Amino acid sequence: xxxxxxxxxxxxxxxxxxxxxxxxxxxxxxxxxxxxxxxxxxxxxxxxxxxxxxxxxxxxxxxxxxxxxxxxxxxxxxxxxxxxxxxxxxxxxxxxxxxxxxxxxxxxxxxxxxxxxxxxxxxxxxxxxxxxxxxxxxxxxxxxxxxxxxxxxxxxxxxxxxxxxxxxxxxxxxxxxxxxxxxxxxxxxxxxx
Amino acid sequence: xxxxxxxxxxxxxxxxxxxxxxxxxxxxxxxxxxxxxxxxxxxxxxxxxxxxxxxxxxxxxxxxxxxxxxxxxxxxxxxxxxxxxxxxxxxxxxxxxxxxxxxxxxxxxxxxxxxxxxxxxxxxxxxxxxxxxxxxxxxxxxxxxxxxxxxxxxxxxxxxxxxxxxxxxxxxxxxxxxxxxxxxxxxxxxxxx
Amino acid sequence: xxxxxxxxxxxxxxxxxxxxxxxxxxxxxxxxxxxxxxxxxxxxxxxxxxxxxxxxxxxxxxxxxxxxxxxxxxxxxxxxxxxxxxxxxxxxxxxxxxxxxxxxxxxxxxxxxxxxxxxxxxxxxxxxxxxxxxxxxxxxxxxxxxxxxxxxxxxxxxxxxxxxxxxxxxxxxxxxxxxxxxxxxxxxxxxxx
Numbered sequence: 001x002x003x004x005x006x007x008x009x010x011x012x013x014x015x016x017x018x019x020x021x022x023x024x025x026x027x028x029x030x031x032x033x034x035x036x037x038x039x040x041x042x043x044x045x046x047x048x049x050x051x052x053x054x055x056x057x058x059x060x061x062x063x064x065x066x067x068x069x070x071x072x073x074x075x076x077x078x079x080x081x082x083x084x085x086x087x088x089x090x091x092x093x094x095x096x097x098x099x100x101x102x103x104x105x106x107x108x109x110x111x112x113x114x115x116x117x118x119x120x121x122x123x124x125x126x127x128x129x130x131x132x133x134x135x136x137x138x139x140x141x142x143x144x145x146x147x148x149x150x151x152x153x154x155x156x157x158x159x160x161x162x163x164x165x166x167x168x169x170x171x172x173x174x175x176x177x178x179x180x181x182x183x184x185x186x187x188x189x190x191x192x193x
Numbered sequence: 194x195x196x197x198x199x200x201x202x203x204x205x206x207x208x209x210x211x212x213x214x215x216x217x218x219x220x221x222x223x224x225x226x227x228x229x230x231x232x233x234x235x236x237x238x239x240x241x242x243x244x245x246x247x248x249x250x251x252x253x254x255x256x257x258x259x260x261x262x263x264x265x266x267x268x269x270x271x272x273x274x275x276x277x278x279x280x281x282x283x284x285x286x287x288x289x290x291x292x293x294x295x296x297x298x299x300x301x302x303x304x305x306x307x308x309x310x311x312x313x314x315x316x317x318x319x320x321x322x323x324x325x326x327x328x329x330x331x332x333x334x335x336x337x338x339x340x341x342x343x344x345x346x347x348x349x350x351x352x353x354x355x356x357x358x359x360x361x362x363x364x365x366x367x368x369x370x371x372x373x374x375x376x377x378x379x380x381x382x383x384x385x386x
Numbered sequence: 387x388x389x390x391x392x393x394x395x396x397x398x399x400x401x402x403x404x405x406x407x408x409x410x411x412x413x414x415x416x417x418x419x420x421x422x423x424x425x426x427x428x429x430x431x432x433x434x435x436x437x438x439x440x441x442x443x444x445x446x447x448x449x450x451x452x453x454x455x456x457x458x459x460x461x462x463x464x465x466x467x468x469x470x471x472x473x474x475x476x477x478x479x480x481x482x483x484x485x486x487x488x489x490x491x492x493x494x495x496x497x498x499x500x501x502x503x504x505x506x507x508x509x510x511x512x513x514x515x516x517x518x519x520x521x522x523x524x525x526x527x528x529x530x531x532x533x534x535x536x537x538x539x540x541x542x543x544x545x546x547x548x549x550x551x552x553x554x555x556x557x558x559x560x561x562x563x564x565x566x567x568x569x570x571x572x573x574x575x576x577x578x579x
Contacts, residue, residue, distance in 0.1 A: 025340075030340055033339070033340075033350075034339075034340045037323075037339060037340060038340070040316070048246065052245055052246070052438055052443075053434065053438070053443065053444055053445060053448060054443065054444055054448075055248070055441070055443030055444060057245075057246065057247065057248030058246055058247055058248060058307070058309055058313075059246060061313075062246060062247075062304075062309050062313045062316070062317060063309070063313075064310070064313075065310055065312045065313065068312055068313060068316060069312075111448075114444070116444055116448050116449070117450070117451055119451045119454055119455075120444075120447075120448040120449075120450075120451065120454060123426070123448070123454060124448060130423075134525065138331060138524055138525070139327065139331070139336075139337055139340060140336065140340070141334070141335070141336045141527070142527065143525075143526065143527045144525055146419070146420075146423060147411075147416055147419075147420045147423060147424070147525060147526070157419075218533075223533055226532070226533075226543075227532075227533045230516075230532060230533060231533070233509070241439065245438055245439070248441070250438075250439065250440065250441030251439055251440055251441060251500070251502055251506075252439060254506075255439060255440075255497075255502050255506040255509070255510060256502070256506075257503070257506075258503055258505045258506065261505055261506060261509055262505075331524060332520065332524075332529075332530060332533060333529065333533070334527070334528070334529045
C-alpha cells in the first residue's frame with residue numbers, strides 16, 4: 001500500500017505542477033509547444049533534480065510512462081481549459097503551492113531512504129519542491145517565485161523538515177510493530193482474559 | 194561503421210550548435226571568453242543533459258577530447274569568421290536548427306539503447322536537441338528559442354519520435370540479417386539455379 | 387594531511403561563494419529565504435555540478451553536513467553583517483573571485499583523480515569554479531558575471547589549467563618518494579658518511 005500511496009502522491013504533484021507551467025505559458029501567449037515545454041519542466045524538473053543528485057538514474061520520469069503522461073495531461077488541460085482554471089484566482093501560484101507540498105515531502109523521504117543525513121534530506125526535499133517551479137520560471141525568463149515569496153520557501157522548508165522529523169517516529173513505530181508481530185509481543189491485556 | 198557514423202553525426206551536431214552559441218555571443222558584443230562559454234554551452238549542454246539523465250557518467254563530452262575540441266573550434270570560427278557566417282542570413286537559427294536535427298535523433302537512439310520506453314526516449318531526444326540551445330539562451334538572459342518558435346519544437350519532436358519509430362524496424366532488419374548469416378538462411382532462389 | 391587541506395579549501399570556497407550569493411540577495415532586497423537560496427546556490431552549485439558530471443553521487447554537499455552548514459553560515463553572515471562586508475568595496479565580486487580560485491583548482495584536481503583527460507579536467511575545473519556563480523546569477527535573473535567580465539573567465543582558466551599542469555609534477559614527486567621509501571632508495575650521500 002505504501003508504494004501505491006507514494007506513487008499517487010507523486011503523480012498528483014506532477015499533475016498540479018504541470019498545470020502551473022501550462023497556465024504560465026498560456027498567460028504568456030506561448031503556442032502549444034511552449035505550453036508542453038513549461039508544463040513538463042515544472043512537472044518533472046524537481047523530481048529529476050532529486051534523482052540526479054541521489055544517483056538514482058535514469059530518473060523516475062524516464063523509467064515509466066506514467067509521470068510523462070501526467071505531465072502531458074496537465075499541458076492538455078491547461079491548453080483547453082485555462083479559462084475555467086483561471087476562475088480559481090491566481091491559479092499558477094495555487095497549483096504551484098499544491099505541488100510544492102507534495103514534492104518537498106516526497107523528496108525528503110526519498111533522501112532519508114537513500115541514507116543522506118537529516119539536514120541534507122531537508123535540503124533535498126526543498127530542492128525537489130522548488131526545482132520544477134524554478135526551472136519553469138527560468139525558462140520563462142522571470143525571477144523564480146521562490147525568491148520573491150517568503151511564504152513559499154517557508155512552506156517547503158516546513159514540509160521537508162517535518163517529513164524528516166516525523167520519519168524516524170513513523171519508522172520506529174513500523175519497526176516495533178513488525179518485531180512485535182514476529183515475536184508475539186502484545187500489550188498487556190485486562191486480567192482474566 | 195555504425196559507431197563511426199554516430200560519432201561523425203555527434204561531432205557535426207556539436208560543431209553547428211557551437212557556431213550558434215559563438216555567433217550569439219559575438220552579436221551581443223561579448224569578449225572572447227563569452228564566445229567560448231556560449232559556444233561550449235550550446236555545443237555540449239544537450240549531450241551532457243542526456244548522459245546525466247541516463248546515468249552514463251562522466252558524459253561523452255568529458256570522456257574524450259574530440260567533443261571539446263569541436264566546440265572550441267566552433268568558438269574560434271565564430272570569433273574570426275562571423276562576418277562570413279552572418280551572410281547566410283539568420284545564422285544563429287540556421288545552425289541551431291541543424292544541430293537540433295542531429296541531436297534529437299542521437300538522443301532518442303541512445304535512450305532506446307539504454308532501455309527506456311519509446312515515449313520517454315522521444316522526450317529524451319527532444320531534451321538532447323533543445324538542451325544546449327536552452328542553456329545558451331538562459332546564460333544570455335533571453336527566452337529560449339524553443340519557447341518562441343513553434344516549428345522549432347515540432348521539428349525536434351518529429352525527429353525524435355521518427356528515430357524511435359524507425360529504430361525497431363532497423364533493429365529487426367539488422368538482427369534478422371545477423372541470424373540469417375549465422376544459420377545460412379537465404380531467400381528462395383529461382384528454380385534450377 | 388592532504389584530505390584535511392582539501393576539505394579546508396573546499397569549505398573556504400563554499401563560505402566565500404555563499405557570501406557572494408547572500409550579499410547579492412541582500413542588495414536585491416530579497417527576504418531571508420531569498421538570501422538562503424542564493425547563498426546555497428552559489429556555495430554548493432559548482433561542486434554539485436562537478437560531482438554530477440563525474441557520477442560521484444550523491445554529491446559531497448549531500449554526503450556530510452559540513453558544506454551545508456558552511457553555506458548556511460555564509461547566508462547568516464550576509465544577512466546580519468552585510469553593512470560591514472560592503473565596506474570592502476564590490477564585495478559580491480570580491481568573494482566570487484576568491485571562491486573561483488579555490489573551486490577551479492578543486493574541480494580540476496578531482497577530475498584528474500577520476501581519470502578524465504587534461505583538457506577535459508581543465509573544462510571541469512572551470513565549470514566547478516563558475517557553476518555556482520552562474521546559477522546564482524540565473525536565479526537572480528541577471529547575465530552571469532562570467533559572460534561580462536573577461537578577467538573572470540581567464541582567472542578560472544588559468545587556475546584550472548595550472549592545476550592540471552602541475553598535478554603530474556606533484557604526482558610524480560609523490561609517487562617517486564613512495565617508491566623510494568619502499569625500496570630504500572636514497573640520494574647519493576657525501577663520500578665517507
